[in-house]
Amino acid sequence: MKATGKVFKYGDNVDTDVIIPARYLNLSEASQLAKYCMIDLDPTFVQRVAPGDIMVAGTNFGCGSSREHAPMAIKAAGISCVIAPTFARIFYRNAINMGLPILECAEAAAAVADGDTVEVDFETGAIVDRTTGKTFQALPFPPFIRKIMEADGLVGYIRSKGAGSHG
């Protein structure tokens, strides 16, 4: 699977409170949440984002609250993939569990600029900045996590294991 899109670039420690502020957490539908994605950090993000676009950020992306509304809002806003040197651990789990591709790659996160067009291959972790021609290699997922991603998230994974049988 591949994605190509325009880059929205942000700094270190982007927290889930700015990705989707608590005042919108009385909503739980992805399409509703997407309308307010990044509003406290980049109020025009929602108007500018197009399906397939890519978010690139600094270290510790998604820190703070455990709200799955954050990756939900990002995914529903049309972002195909988030690239950062490191992710906050709950955000990392949530993204994997819901099938939002995230790639850990410090080099790409540093070199790629806002507005660049970037191509990502999720299977190999290869990242190409089409604007500058530079290429990067993200860390591949461990096999267990790849299995979850292949099952389109944790629900698909536990269904495939037949966990429903004891229910």
Add this chain to the structure above:
Amino acid sequence: MAMTMTQKILARHAGLDKVVPGQLIEASLDLVLGNDITTPPALDVFAATGVQKVFDKEKVVIVPDHFTPNKDIQSAEQAKKIRLFSRAQGLVNYYEQGEMEMGIEHVVLPENGLVAPGDVIIGADSHTCTYGALGAFATGVGSTDMACGMATGTAWFRVPSAIRFELVGKPSRWVTGKDVILYIIGKIGVDGALYKSMEFTGPGVAELSMEERLTMANMAIEAGGKNGIFPVDEKTLAYLEKYAPKRLTAGNFRITRADDDAEYEETHTIDLSKVPLILSFPHLPSNAKALGTFPEIAIDQVVIGSCTNGRISDMRVARSILKGRKVAKGVRCIVIPGSQKVYLQCVREGIAEDLVEAGAVFSAPTCGPCLGGHMGILASGERCVSTTNRNFVGRMGHVKSEVYLAGVPVAAASAVAGHIAGPDEIGAEGEA
């Protein structure tokens, strides 16, 4: 290979003799927690799993605490959704507003005897790490993990490596566990413990009350930690005797000690006697500064409460400073006990009366302003000293408002002074 406390607990729950950092395991769960914000999306995921009944109706806990008593129609609809689910599933530990077991999730779970040493607990709330204070492995997860945990009683984990905090010495007067953890986060940064356990050890642990340990473990996530964990000692056992007598007498818990030769990525020695009163400046918990090292900062609001500092000892300290004094003109001081039990105790001990006489708002338990929900939202340009755990941009209201994190003594003294101040500045003697 020798293991840390966390690694041993995880290994036991995965049915393995040993685990190593980085290993992916599937562990059985002793408790699965959700709240009024994270449970609604989890219910959709739970439905998608195809499982009809939760794995154990005593081990799934749902606490409507964030926007409750409900602040608007949409949040009321969400609360209704989880109420109906809890009823349909026959959940033993679903609490309604006003019930004696009710309050902020991380205050009530230990209080209601649902947490014991050696447990593995996941919660769809990042501050689930609070329960590490009791020697349990507890970590925050998202709604999908919560849903799958409810369905299967298991969750996947990457076994964490650990950072050890060797606590020595005794805290000085007015310095609390809150200052210690803000000091540590200031030292290692908001991602200083990313993916790792924060294991607190050393003779200094004995100097910290259980409530202070809960405060410290609560904030492990603010350093990026997977969990924070304390060893079990006499104070832990005394706490269990009071709050979880059934599990104590049934022997239904397990004290876990780290191996002597367990490996840690780093060890930090923290001399508690050298920890000053701390404020974490906007907009990161790691912007820690010692009181007295910055010029006077006027404030508009003080919040005392939350899962970090909403316990009875916090209320007692607040009273010891506010009693007989007045909240400064122009400052709103909002005190929110963390649970109904704490609230009732405040009424019984006359704390409620003293706080109200001092000019504070005294509210029923809720997360409220901690996450910018209700009960004290900040306008643009306003400043608040808060005993909560996060001061991110817009966390308590307008993106141009500011939150300064502190312990209860500084928060209460600041309410009286009208600017950021310590108890000594206002001449408080207190009962510290």
